Amino acid sequence: MKTIEFTLTLLYLVACIGIGFWANKKVKSSTEDYWVAGRNIGTFANSWAMMAALASGGSVLGVMGLAYSRGIPYTFSMYAGAAAGFPLAAVLVAKQLRNLGIYTITDFLRFRYKNKAIEILVPVIIILAMGAYIVAQMKAAGVTAVYLLGIPYNYAIVVTAIVFILYVSIGGMWAITLTDIVQGILMVGMVLILSAVLFGNFGGITPLLSQAIEAKPDLGAVVGLSTASYVGAFLVWFVAACITPHLIMRVFTSRTVRSAKYSLNYSIVIYAFMIVFGVIAISSAGHIVLPDLQDPDTLFLKLIEMYLPRVIGGFAVAAVMAAVMSTTDALLLAVSSAVVNDIYCKFINKEASERQVVKVSLIATWVVGILAVFFALNPPKLLTMFYTAAVGWLGSALFAPVILGIWWKKATTKGALWSIIIGSASYLYLLWFTKMPALTHILVSLPLAFVVHIAVSLATQPVDQAVLSRVAELHIE
Amino acid sequence: MVKEKQFFEMSSGDKFTLVALLVYAVITFFFVQSGATISKMAVFGWLMGVFMFIAPIISLICMNLDYAKADKIKEKANK
Numbered sequence: 001m002k003t004i005e006f007t008l009t010l011l012y013l014v015a016c017i018g019i020g021f022w023a024n025k026k027v028k029s030s031t032e033d034y035w036v037a038g039r040n041i042g043t044f045a046n047s048w049a050m051m052a053a054l055a056s057g058g059s060v061l062g063v064m065g066l067a068y069s070r071g072i073p074y075t076f077s078m079y080a081g082a083a084a085g086f087p088l089a090a091v092l093v094a095k096q097l098r099n100l101g102i103y104t105i106t107d108f109l110r111f112r113y114k115n116k117a118i119e120i121l122v123p124v125i126i127i128l129a130m131g132a133y134i135v136a137q138m139k140a141a142g143v144t145a146v147y148l149l150g151i152p153y154n155y156a157i158v159v160t161a162i163v164f165i166l167y168v169s170i171g172g173m174w175a176i177t178l179t180d181i182v183q184g185i186l187m188v189g190m191v192l193i194l195s196a197v198l199f200g201n202f203g204g205i206t207p208l209l210s211q212a213i214e215a216k217p218d219l220g221a222v223v224g225l226s227t228a229s230y231v232g233a234f235l236v237w238f239v240a241a242c243i244t245p246h247l248i249m250r251v252f253t254s255r256t257v258r259s260a261k262y263s264l265n266y267s268i269v270i271y272a273f274m275i276v277f278g279v280i281a282i283s284s285a286g287h288i289v290l291p292d293l294q295d296p297d298t299l300f301l302k303l304i305e306m307y308l309p310r311v312i313g314g315f316a317v318a319a320v321m322a323a324v325m326s327t328t329d330a331l332l333l334a335v336s337s338a339v340v341n342d343i344y345c346k347f348i349n350k351e352a353s354e355r356q357v358v359k360v361s362l363i364a365t366w367v368v369g370i371l372a373v374f375f376a377l378n379p380p381k382l383l384t385m386f387y388t389a390a391v392g393w394l395g396s397a398l399f400a401p402v403i404l405g406i407w408w409k410k411a412t413t414k415g416a417l418w419s420i421i422i423g424s425a426s427y428l429y430l431l432w433f434t435k436m437p438a439l440t441h442i443l444v445s446l447p448l449a450f451v452v453h454i455a456v457s458l459a460t461q462p463v464d465q466a467v468l469s470r471v472a473e474l475h476i477e
Numbered sequence: 478m479v480k481e482k483q484f485f486e487m488s489s490g491d492k493f494t495l496v497a498l499l500v501y502a503v504i505t506f507f508f509v510q511s512g513a514t515i516s517k518m519a520v521f522g523w524l525m526g527v528f529m530f531i532a533p534i535i536s537l538i539c540m541n542l543d544y545a546k547a548d549k550i551k552e553k554a555n556k
Contacts, residue, residue: 073522076529083529084498087536091491206516213517220518227509230521234502261540265533272529280526407484475485477547 008314013163016179020167023174031357034172035103041253043262049177050250050267052184056327061140065296067283073222077230079275081237083268089241090264095257096406096474106342112405113413123342125397130335132390137328138376144320157376164325165369168332169362176329183322188274190319195281197307212284232439236392243398245334336364396445397424400453415457423449490539497535
């Protein structure tokens with residue numbers, strides 16, 4: 001057991017639980033506070049919370065592993081997709097979704113299309129896709145604990161899961177926001193500190209990169225994967241911010257439309273610093289000092305051990321935990337809101353009081369969390385590829401109906417329904433039954449979803465004018 | 478008779494951001510198969526790295542211009 005690292009991580013976990021109990025006072029009987037923090041989060045807090053929700057274990061452990069194994073250009077193309085996706089969300093969905101005053105993306109589709117099949121299908125897709133994402137994040141927590149705390153993988157998963165399930169279930173969105181700010185600052189700080197130390201040790205950015213590329217020429221090259229794989233990796237994350245529930249939830253929490261749009265952009269500026277400098281420093285140093293690493297996802301942790309003093313290393317462990325937890329807590333709330341707001345309140349108990357809904361949310365959060373722990377005990381390999389596939393499925397299913405629903409006056413209910421069915425089914429078929437290159441499936445399924453939506457909509461006109469008038473109101477700030 | 482538009486109106490700043498993001502992405506992907514390098518790394522990699530910074534910066538500049546314009550119009554209307 002490593003005492004310093006363990007103590008700092010323990011302090012960090014206790015602080016998270018403390019924040020959860022504090023937030024509990026605010027959310028006891030209000031769904032508005034539980035799911036969207038009373039729509040009262042300012043730009044600074046929301047920017048850090050958004051960045052923390054996006055920057056998961058994948059953005060600290062997985063991104064370094066990906067760059068180490070597949071090169072910096074491929075990694076940048078995937079993460080640039082996310083970076084460009086946030087400004088895209090600011091342009092395409094932030095104003096309209098914030099103006100509607102909703103809790104989930106299903107709420108928007110219900111408002112726009114009024115269809116029972118869509119209302120059932122969408123939360124099911126969200127629960128499955130985000131469930132896969134949560135499992136991937138839990139693996140990151142386990143890997144961290146094994147390497148830096150020296151405790152067994154299974155114990156690590158159970159302990160961290162109990163902590164974030166506890167503070168999410170009792171503190172809802174208020175707890176998530178406050179912990180995310182702390183977690184965001186911690187993870188960006190630690191990645192940048194390690195990067196600065198590595199640049200210092202190897203004589204700066206260019207000398208480090210040159211040495212690494214000499215040792216491993218593929219690190220800086222576009223190799224191994226087809227052009228389609230590069231485009232696919234970019235596209236998956238480019239469309240994600242517009243529809244992925246744990247990211248779009250932060251638009252609902254914003255105090256105003258302006259604040260939502262500013263937060264989306266500020267969060268990406270912070271994220272860009274962490275990813276660009278982190279990837280160049282850590283993956284390059286990895287190829288120089290650890291050329292034959294078996295599990296690339298452990299690169300960040302191994303370099304921390306080698307280059308940082310133990311006290312700072314302790315903070316780094318907490319930072320990786322923070323990265324994992326800041327995304328997983330938001331994912332957990334997204335899944336629990338899909339279960340409770342989209343299924344329980346709409347189909348099982350339509351008359352539920354706010355207090356009842358908050359109680360059911362607490363139970364749902366524990367059930368979802370425990371199920372995720374169960375699956376995380378047999379984790380997937382290559383973290384980033386696994387959850388990117390899940391996000392690609394979500395994008396294939398929901399991007400077309402959401403974007404066309406907001407912007408195209410001729411988008412009809414049948415068009416949306418068929419778009420969701422064909423988009424999601426084609427993605428899964430291509431993923432499981434064909435040998436298409438990694439992450440290219442969305443290049444077929446997403447355009448297909450748009451074509452189906454447009455063709456079916458044109459064949460099933462007209463659109464309800466009352467709905468269109470209400471959509472038009474959403475475009476006014 | 479004036480034909481009704483099929484799409485809802487988008488502000489000029491948002492339109493510019495959208496086009497800029499798409500154009501930058503498309504141009505960058507033309508470099509995927511290029512052998513050109515800077516500091517031994519593929520130009521494609523550098524362009525993608527730069528994209529992470531300039532995407533939000535373009536969006537912020539356009540938003541600020543849009544809001545300044547909207548605020549001026551509101552101010553004039555109030556006078």
